[in-house]
Amino acid sequence: MIGCFGTARASAVALWLLVLWTPAIWALRTTSGSPCAGVCGTTTNTTSNEISCLDQAYNQTATGKKFEKCISCQLESDFHDANTGESDVNWGLYNLRYAFSTCVFGYPDSISNTSSPCPVTCDIIRTAVGEDIQEPSISNLDDWCDSPSFADNVVNDCELCYNYTTTQVYMANFLESIRYNCHFRTVTGKKFKIEPTRIFTQSLLPSSLSLTTPSSSSSNLNLGVVIAVPIVGFLLILCSLTICCFFFIRHRRKKARRTGQTGHHMYNNDSSNAQQAWAERQYAAGGYGYGFxxxxxxxxxxxxxxxxxxxxxxxxxxxxxxxxxxxxxxxxxxxxxxxxxxxxxxxxxxxxxxxxxxxxxxx
Structure with a gap:
């Protein structure tokens, strides 16, 4: 009995030590049954342990590389659960919002020690970005977009501030990506419009305010068409002006010709009348006066x-x-x-x- 008790006690201590020294397995939230689960892991919640705040960490650390691979897979995936309405794109955008809130505002966990004036510039959107960040569900993933504090002018200033930094330009692209989806919601079962390679780069994304609403029926304009339309319009205006000038000059010439002919006839009539009057004066005047x-x-x-x-x-x-x-x-x-x-x-x-x-x- 004593031997059995000692063996059980030793096994419990060994198991406790194994749990204590085994590193915890963290993951990023994704759709159940998603093909991206192999990259992102299987978990019910995203944690700050999978977040990197510096640009170079996404190329040099395992945590950063894993985060980039997971988000890239989710944004390019069209997988969705028809029963719950969840999609990989929705959870990929949520993970970007979680990373931005953690690195910029330190919520829900502070993991960045970077000194920057940008958190002060972006402070107005803190409430909107952090809304339901710890209790995400398919019903509230996009509710934060309607928050009055998420103003476009503040978002522009925040993005511009991080674009001027040399270590956290990715944060500006994270913010622009989630704002784009607020203006142009991604249809369930469709891929995200912005390619991941444009997000994980130090080149700032263009503002979504300058874009038009994408539609399935509209096609992308060819660059040649965009260049040709103003040129054709200019040529049409030039041709119209040329035709107008031609007819105007022609009308003026006809009018001048008619006026000249009328004046010539009047001059001839006046001359004939003057000669006739002179002749009548010469032959009708009486006497032998001087001059007649x-x-x-x-x-x-x-x-x-x-x-x-x-x-x-x-x-x-x-x-x-x-x-x-x-x-x-x-x-x-x-x-x-x-x-x-x-x-x-x-x-x-x-x-x-x-x-x-x-x-x-x-x-």
């Missing part, structure tokens, strides 16, 4: 009048004038005289001039 013609006396002592004009009768008068001049050249008379026929002599009104004699007095 030329009065003189021939060798017989008879008075004659030569009127100005360009009509056919004037040409006849000039011809008579030349013939008369040739006939009187030998008589020594120095003035050329043209006698108007009585039937063609115009009737002139009397001009009151005391020095002028009437034609009847010359006859």
């Amino acid at each position: 013609g030329m009065g003189f006396m021939d060798n017989d002592g008879r008075g004659q009048e030569l009127a100005y004009g360009h009509s056919t009768s004037d040409q006849q008068y000039q011809q008579q004038y030349q013939e008369h001049f040739q006939g009187q050249a030998k008589s020594g008379f120095s003035h050329q005289v043209i006698e108007q026929p009585p039937s063609q002599s115009p009737v002139h009104s009397q001009i009151l001039d005391p020095d002028q004699k009437r034609p009847q007095q010359w006859q």
Whole structure:
């Protein structure tokens, strides 16, 4: 009896020592039956022992490498439980939020001794990020997105602060990834839109505020189309302006041509009217006044009048004038005289001039 008791006591002590010195097996929360369980482990809760806060730890430590492999597997997995509604993507995003809250705010456990001003910059979103972090369930995994404290402008400032650091740029990408899912919820059974290789890098992710809502029916725009659309639009505007200028100049030229022709006709009409009026004044005015013609006396002592004009009768008068001049050249008379026929002599009104004699007095 004593021997059996001693053997049992020794076995209990050995088992206690084995449990005491055996390292605890920690894991990250994932969907039951997930293919990622081989990388993430099987556990009901994520703990801070599986979290790394420095960027270099994800490349140099076993904890960091395991965390990156587990999250990469979950975000690229389309596995989900139809009965519970759980999916690997949801738990992968939860694990990222857990890591951010632990490293930045020290909640639920403080494991980072890094000195940085960024926790102060990000302090406003502390409440939202830490909501239900210790009691996660499929019903509250996304409730924290609706918290008023999770403001986009504060998130931008927080990301910018961590982007300026040289050791914790990953934290900025963790925050942007969970914010993206708040704006654009991942459909159950679909992979996460952001590739894990873009999250675990020191290149900052673009803000999800500049993105459009993805849809299954929409296709990605080709870069050539994006470049060609503004160019085609510019060419269309340029062609439209060219056509408008062409028709405008054409209209102006037609208008100027019509205006010039109208002015030319008016000038010709005015000139014709002026000449006609001048001729009427020359032949209708009475007497032998100065400027309306030329009065003189021939060798017989008879008075004659030569009127100005360009009509056919004037040409006849000039011809008579030349013939008369040739006939009187030998008589020594120095003035050329043209006698108007009585039937063609115009009737002139009397001009009151005391020095002028009437034609009847010359006859």
